[in-house]
Amino acid sequence: MSFVFYILAAITLAGGLAAVLLKNMVHCALAVSIAFAGLAFLFLGLDAQFAGFAQILVYVGAVAILVVFAILLTRSSDTPKDGGVFSRTWLAGLVVAAAVFAVIGWAVLSSVGGLPHEAAVPTVTVLQIGQALMGPYVLPLEIVALLLTVATIGAVIVAIHEKEDAK
Amino acid sequence: MVEKLDQIFVLLSHWLVGFLPAGLQQAAGIVIGVVVIVCLYPALFALAVLMERKGLGRMQNRYGPNRVGPYGILQPIADGIKSLTKEDIVPLSADSAVHFLAPIVVVVASFMGFAVLPMGRNMVLVDMDAGLLFYFAMGASTELAVFMAGWSSRNKYSLLGAMRAVAQMISYEVPLLLSSVAVVMITGSLSLTKIVSAQNAYTGIFPHWYIFTPWGFAGFLMYAISTTAETNRSPFDLPEGESEIVAGYHTEYSGFKFALFFLGEYVAMFSISGLGTTLFLGGWSAPFSFLTWIPSWIWFFSKLMLSICVFIWLRGTLPRLRQDQLMNFAWKFVLPLSLINLLVAALWRFLGEGWQRWVFCSAILLIAYVFMGLQEARSDHFGPRSYRYAE
Amino acid sequence: MLGEGILKGLAETARNFVGSYVSKERLTTVEYPEQRIAPIEATRDFPFLVYDGKDWDAGLRCVACQICEKECPPKCIFIEKSKDKKPDAVGKQQFYPARFDIDISVCMSCQICVEVCPFDAIKMNTEFELSTTDRFGGLLLDRQQLAKSNEYYHEIHPTEASGVDARLAAERAAAEAKAKAAAEAAAAKAAAAAASSAAKPAGGEA
Incomplete structure (x- = not known):
């Protein structure tokens, strides 16, 4: 190892x-x-x-x-x-x-x-990660998602604006 | 007897490993599995190339290769010997290290996907909890290899081909992932073995394959479109459009390195067809309950080869798309429909058993398809292109 | 409906795929080395030299006038004129080509040599299986390799060859008639001269 x-x-x-x-x-x-x-x-x-x-x-x-x-x-x-x-x-x-x-x-x-001091490494499955994201951490997840959406829309708007200028 | 035949490869592997001391057995089992995969798929590659050349020939009313061996069946061997004995040319201005690494990365990344594909009952190399994620992670690394090949050649056609390939692969990876996520949502697991066993059940004689549900059917269509684009197959073969950019990112490759790219492309086709089989066509499960006595691996490989035949059929039928059509199709049709399909899959899950969910889900998907189809047909993406700078 | 065209296209290719196994007339491929189509009469590729009679060397129509050599656009013909004369097919004393080489790797099959030849000595061949392991010597055809009999010419271009033969025969006949006329005239003249010399025995012509 x-x-x-x-x-x-x-x-x-x-x-x-x-x-x-x-x-x-x-x-x-x-x-x-x-x-x-x-x-x-x-x-x-x-x-x-x-x-x-x-x-x-x-x-x-x-x-x-x-x-x-x-x-x-x-x-x-x-x-x-x-x-x-x-x-x-x-x-x-x-x-x-x-x-x-x-x-x-x-x-x-x-x-x-x-950090919690755990002697043994817990086996984290994808299911647990999903449940954690959808349960206790749903608000941070949604905020991040919103941020990314805003960023994407902003990028698109910037790109479209430039294109119209070029015309 | 039937049970034995079904598990013949597993038993064979166990028997072979049995000769070794206990400490080495696990490692030896993995080595055997890897060797089998690395030998089997190039053999299938040879078969697929022959099928493709013969099949395309027949679709165009030609014979196809028929000179090497009876009915031309030794043609792949002749091709292999030819590419092995050809001169390996590296352009003087090429970035030799990256140029050398690119085909290797392509082939390695394409082969990695097989590690998690269940090719029969108990026939999976690594039964990973996050198998699907592993598969897509490996698929994503081929993009970088394609870019390496195109950039390091120092050739404008190579670079254009690589840029096209990367843009196309990134665009179609999104619907590819989204259509697979629908399956994950219904199964509740990323493990491919669990996805197969969830489909390995029968109502009467009919199987519970996901393709026989509204969301599964739509998802399978989206998946098929995305895989065709992802593997750079016709009609999405812009990255290697022979009539425009010579051969795209592998223009400057010759001899065995070119053969490696060719192999990588076909291996990617096999593995992505295998994944499609696993996700939507029930993996190794039999199509009717009374056919379960036929070994599971036969079913898996027949479904795989059937998918390859569909790839060939599509290649023989459809002309190449234009770059803007390709992108519009990905972002304005396939992606929204995959998103709707994701919603429908969630509905399917929470509506519970009963006829309502069939009606609801089918209706939503049909309306979305018809509406978006009309929208697309009316919009000017599919008409002649208007150029801004080159009129 | 979106996707309808794709299905139609798939059906079309499927029909072709199955049809190529069922109906023979779909597969128009001629499997060349075993199967051959007779070449059409107007086929041409590289020039050859026509000879009359049995012996190629004696019967060559070519008189080494070198017009074709001069006219050839890519300059693929090389002729060396003979020093002496020898009788041609009809027994007339003519020069002959001591060397006549055509480099068919240079030749562009334009047929200009054939157009300009006043003796119908050079014609276009239809032989296309000319591959050789020696790309320099093997593609430089000499006199003997270029010589083909008139019968062969009839075989590959029957209409054209009979036209040429008819014309040649007419020309020959005309020449013979002319020669005869000339001979007769000469004979008459000679007779007249003889008569006049008989009348005036001391006279003579230079």
């Missing part, structure tokens, strides 16, 4: 580092998706099936594609002419990544006290 964990951790870290350090933007995006997949397998290693598969479905399947599209549509996909694999601003990237990591790490560590 721990052996598999170290391999997955190494892959995830390598993907994350490559995403920060590489020069070619599309390579960075692909590296990010490797990191996403590594994370998903780490979730699976923790018996969190739903989280793991959702991670692959949403992040590898959708978010990575979105990132790639964004890169291709904003012309930063041109291959840098000068040699070298690593980005010239790799240090800045690393610093930003470390800062984000520090913030998240601090948040997680400071909230450890609030």
Whole structure:
């Protein structure tokens, strides 16, 4: 188990580092998706099936594609002419990544006290997740859903507006 | 005897594993299952390619391949040898690492889906609680591989094909998921084995397959449309539209790497047909109660091959859609209808047994279909296209 | 109704699928190496040289005038004129091609050589199975490979060949008549000269 964990951790870290350090933007995006997949397998290693598969479905399947599209549509996909694999601003990237990591790490560590300390890992089935989402957490779920709907409608309105301008 | 024949592969696997020490048995069982899947589906791929070429030929009043072996049955072998011995060309400006990885990722991601498909009674590699989710997670990763192939080739046709493929796959993944969610709602489980066993019951001689319910029928239609688009099959084969963009994202692939893309496409077809069979056509269960003595795996694979035949039939019939028609069809017809179908499935669940739910659900779906059909037919999406910049 | 057209289309392809097994007239495919259709008379691909009589070398109609070589748009004909003359089919002394090569990998089947030939010596062939393992030497046809008998020409283009034969025969007849007339005239002249010389024995013509 721990052996598999170290391999997955190494892959995830390598993907994350490559995403920060590489020069070619599309390579960075692909590296990010490797990191996403590594994370998903780490979730699976923790018996969190739903989280793991959702991670692959949403992040590898959708978010990575979105990132790639964004890169291709904003012309930063041109291959840098000068040699070298690593980005010239790799240090800045690393610093930003470390800062984000520090913030998240601090948040997680400071909230450890609030988590229930259970010795055995409970087996969480999809059914239980569904019941939790539809029962006690239905209000947050609905708020998130509303937010996403508003965002979608907003995006559509922005897109339509631009189109009319073009005419 | 019937029982034995039904379970023959399970018993065979157990017998083989029995020779190993107890500690290795579980791992060996998995290895056997994987090896069987990895060998079986390429064999079916060969069969399907032959069927496709012969069938399409007959639909166009041709013979199809008939030179290699009797009736041309050795044609797939000849094709395989040809693609193996061809020169593997990588464009000079291509991103060689990504170019190399893309076909591998395509094939691996396509094969992963079989891990959770029940191919017969007790014949499932991993009986996962979130099997359906696993399947779609693996299906989603092929999109990235297609993009990798198109981008790394440094060819405008490849990139165009990849962009088309990704846009199309993302658009049709939504109705694909929604039509499957209806099944999950009724069954109350994401496990594919549970979905099959829920359908493996009979009223009189007729089975309880989901396709024989109003929501199941509509869901199956939506699922079939989405799968055809998802596997880039005609009439949704814009990503590889030969007449427009050479071969789409695999333009710059030759030799065995091209064969891998070809294999990946067919394996994806098999696995998505297998999933459709599992979700709507009762998986491995027999179509009539008096036919249950025929082994379950025969039923599964006959349904699978039947779906492949329908794919071929559609390819022989329909012309390719235009990009805007494709997107309009996905977002303005298939998606709303899948959403309505989701509502209808919920109604079906909560109306309880009785004739009312049949009438209600069928009526809602029919009205929605007719109304949206008329709307679509009247709208100008299907007419000649007006161009904004290229008049 | 949406989807109606798709069903109609599916029915149509299904009818074709089943029909191709049931009715023979649907399958129009000719399985080429085993089955062949007789080529239509106007078929043409590459030129060949016509000879009369039995011996190809002696009977070649070509007199190496090199018009075709000059007219050929892709310049695929190569002719080397002979130094000496030898009698042709009708026994007239003519030049003959010491070499006559056509590179059929260059030839574009335009038939201009046939149009310009004043001797009906070059005609279009219908032989299309010309694949060879040697793409340079194998596609460069020499005199012997190009020579085909007039009977062969009749076989592949019967109407055209009889037209040509009739014309040639007419020309020959005309030539013979002319020759005869010329000979007669010469004979008459000679007779007249003889008569005049008889009258004036010391006279003579240069």
